[in-house]
Amino acid sequence: MTTTSGIAGKVAIAGLGATEFSKNSGRTEIRLAMEATLAALADAGIEPGEVDGFCSYTIDKVPEYEIARLLGTQNVTFFSQIPHGGGAACAPVLQAAMAVATGVAKTVVVYRAMNERSWYRFGSGSYGFANTPTVENVNYGWYMPSGLHTPASWVAMFAQRYMYRYGATSEDFGRVAVAVRDFAATNPAAFFYQKPITLEDHQKSKWICEPLHLLDCCQESDGAVAMVVTSLERARDLRQKPVVVKGAAQGIYEGQQIMTSFYRDDITGLPEMGLVANQLWKQSGLTPADIQTAVIYDHFTPFVLLQLEEFGFVPRGEAKDFIRAGHHRRGGKLPLNPHGGQLGEAYIHGMNGVAEGVRQVRGSAVNQVADVEHVLVTAGTGVPTSGLILGVE
């Protein structure tokens, strides 16, 4: 396969580790990070002292130097953090792959550890923005005084216009939630294990911010996920089947804001994700038909539909028809989020979705899709974002 990217096909995810997912981990975030990191290294068969790189999210509160100190690493030559919340989810693998492909580092740990549910909550509506004139304070100053102050409310503004333009309905959003909760129901690691929902449950769940119901919104969770990124060549000699990074990309598009890109000519798309999609298809040489399953970031259901359109799985405005036909469900043409997604498994800011991509390629997932060669994984939407295509060698 020919690629035009400097990293595609050269780098692999060699180890995967995670804690349990809960509403109250009962332990510190640094402990969660260490449990996941050590599990990932053991999974790969790599000695902790060999780690020479780290990448996480700026919003993660566990610094890489503390992990490095507890791992006893001597030479850390690469470390970076990706901004913009869940939009970061796939980018640590991208930046780790860049470091590995260029020889800056050999063994990079990517991680996300958080007690988001028990220590702080992103959807509280009270963020304490000050009125010093930083860009962030000025930006949120256009919304906070009116009470438009939660991630759900920002997504809802796009969703309303999308429904108006294309005829998608609340039930279409509900069908996304029902399908991923069906997967979660058979995933023992999922918070909503053995707790499927019906479309009626979705429709009856309380309004959070119209047009979003409670069951359109992902959970809030405690937990950690870590992975080890190294060269494909080295990964071949390690304990697990290599999961090859076929494509990895980030994107910021014209008119970008953080969740409030309301001022573009059209607000019924996610053009930054379209930018990620174009890069991934180009790097990997693949097309939508080559993807057997996808982990589509599902903090809020409406943006799952928009992402299907940005990646070209369906034409603009037709994601609702794809969803109504059930192609996204268990046994469908393109099962989405077979781990149960963030709606069903846990909200580890998308890093648990990358982990599911790894398991699907390895063939070790609890809801394994048949004959997986390539998995698409996406990151948080509405913000500068990222994506990955993982595949077999």
Next chain:
Amino acid sequence: MTDPEWMAAIRALVGKDYGRVYGWDPVNVPMARQWAEIMGVDNPRYAEGKLVPPAMLQVWCMEGPTINHYPPGSTTENPYEALKLIEAHGYPSVVAVNSELEFDRYLAPGEKLYYTTRLDAISEEKSTALGTGFFITLSMTFFSQHAAGDEEVGRLLFRVFKFKPAHAAKPAMGTPVGPPKIKRPAPGISDDTRFFWDGAHAGKLMIQRCKACGTLRHPPGPCCPECYSFEWDALEASGRGTVYSFVVMHYPEVPPFDYPNPIGLIELEEGTRLVAQLVGVKPADVHIGMPVQVEFNQVDVGAPDGNDTIALPQFRPVVG
């Protein structure tokens, strides 16, 4: 601070135990379900009546809708007597500062509760941003009644600050004063955006305009994304527009906002968009394309003890 002379008699109450306050009703599922609904607790185990929320501990022994109307057998002494006595010396205001509940186990429907109160401590007089006064600590112990002997099931540590307000407009003695009023967040305002808020203050909806190429833009910025000129002025908009998209906020309910709260993304006649609350319309009647007109409403913003206000643009449907 040294105690005023009158304080000695009140301080002598520290350590006093106050008698039982009984609950009107035994622990019961309907009240637990209603409490969970009102508090927005959506744990299905509470809704289904399988468990009673532990955080309801205090609720079971409350007086009900009629103030100071407690079940027969309850103590006739006021467990808050120290507050009353201090208030009489010119400390009218009160704010709760700590409320720490401890639970030993889940309660089961049918259990009958009561609590007793102990006046644990009265601090020396302290000066805070709110005013000058005393921190008073009470501890309540909750019991479940059993024939074989009552069982302790939880505790509440309750601390209040009883004070003279530091700011003007002192309320009349004895007037109850609630906790400080929470206000809307103050917007961050920069050199690039101040014209907008100044305009609103003068009743004008302003749109930033590039002096070089005339492009209108919102939200404002320091330079033009079309021609990169840093030169700009502002145009007064007509204030007319249409609803381009909208949401209706329901949850979480964050003070001081009223819910449901309809908020629009308004497309102005001039072509730019802005986010604003929709007023004078039922949430169910809002629709995309609805013609609206700006109005400006003064709202309190920022710190509870400050005096900051802004003029906030809001939009009302155009009639006819």
